[in-house]
Amino acid sequence: MIDVMYFAWVRERIGLPRETVETTATTVAELVEELKAREERYAMAFSDISALRVAVDQELTDFDAPLARAREVAFFPPMTGG
Amino acid sequence: MDIRVQEGPFAQGEELDAFAKGRPDVGAVVSFTGLVRDLAPDPMKHMEIEHYPGMTERAITTIAEEAQQRWSLADVLVIHRYGRLRPGDTIMMVATASRHRADAFAAAEFLMDYLKSRAPFWKKEVTGDDAEWVAAKDEDEAALDRWTPRD
Numbered sequence A: 001m002i003d004v005m006y007f008a009w010v011r012e013r014i015g016l017p018r019e020t021v022e023t024t025a026t027t028v029a030e031l032v033e034e035l036k037a038r039e040e041r042y043a044m045a046f047s048d049i050s051a052l053r054v055a056v057d058q059e060l061t062d063f064d065a066p067l068a069r070a071r072e073v074a075f076f077p078p079m080t081g082g
Numbered sequence B: 001m002d003i004r005v006q007e008g009p010f011a012q013g014e015e016l017d018a019f020a021k022g023r024p025d026v027g028a029v030v031s032f033t034g035l036v037r038d039l040a041p042d043p044m045k046h047m048e049i050e051h052y053p054g055m056t057e058r059a060i061t062t063i064a065e066e067a068q069q070r071w072s073l074a075d076v077l078v079i080h081r082y083g084r085l086r087p088g089d090t091i092m093m094v095a096t097a098s099r100h101r102a103d104a105f106a107a108a109e110f111l112m113d114y115l116k117s118r119a120p121f122w123k124k125e126v127t128g129d130d131a132e133w134v135a136a137k138d139e140d141e142a143a144l145d146r147w148t149p150r151d
Helices: A008-014 A028-038 A040-045 B012-020 B055-070 B101-118 B138-142
Strands: A002-006 A018-021 A053-056 A059-061 A072-076 B002-006 B028-035 B046-051 B075-081 B083-085 B090-098 B121-126 B131-133
Touching: A002 A008, A002 A028, A008 A040, A008 A072, A018 A028, A028 A040, A028 A072, A059 B055, B002 B055, B012 B028, B012 B075, B012 B090, B028 B101, B055 B075, B055 B101, B075 B101, B090 B101, B101 B138
Parallel strands: A002 A072, B002 B075
Antiparallel strands: A002 A018, A053 A059, A053 A072, B028 B090, B046 B083, B046 B121, B075 B090, B121 B131
């Protein structure tokens, strides 16, 4: 079980801010493939992952990062702080 | 180090006075304040800033710690707001205190460059009937390159 969070337009496209996901994925990329296979709205949100960023347990990382012992994965567009 | 992520407004003058006060070892305080600007063709009604509670504070703290390692700083202040803001409102401020101005200036620029593209905030501009997420700029990402040490 892993908490998956979505922010900004990713949240809007998927239609919810967070959900708990039962997964066997061992990397972020595998989790993305599982989510894309679920429904069209996920497939759309993840259609171009070069436009997305990912954080595992609140640390920015890459899509090939391992999910071992991860509790929280977040997907979002490039940040626009400041 | 003082890192604050908050919805409500802050008084930049008072914050800066308090930050600079009572530091006989400090000869320079540099500050930057970011405001909501309205350059869209349609007048902006408001800006909505979303963030990632928990990660936001961690990311800003990491950036501030990195600044403290790179430069000789007596203190760092970062205040960043989220929620609904209007044109002219203050979004955020950073301040750095140091013995000499060179460190304070460089560290403030470093903090701003990293806050722009490494702190989990997302801005949305709401105009008449439209709302649009602000896109990250290539130049913001490129701005980080100058802080990367070259071999």
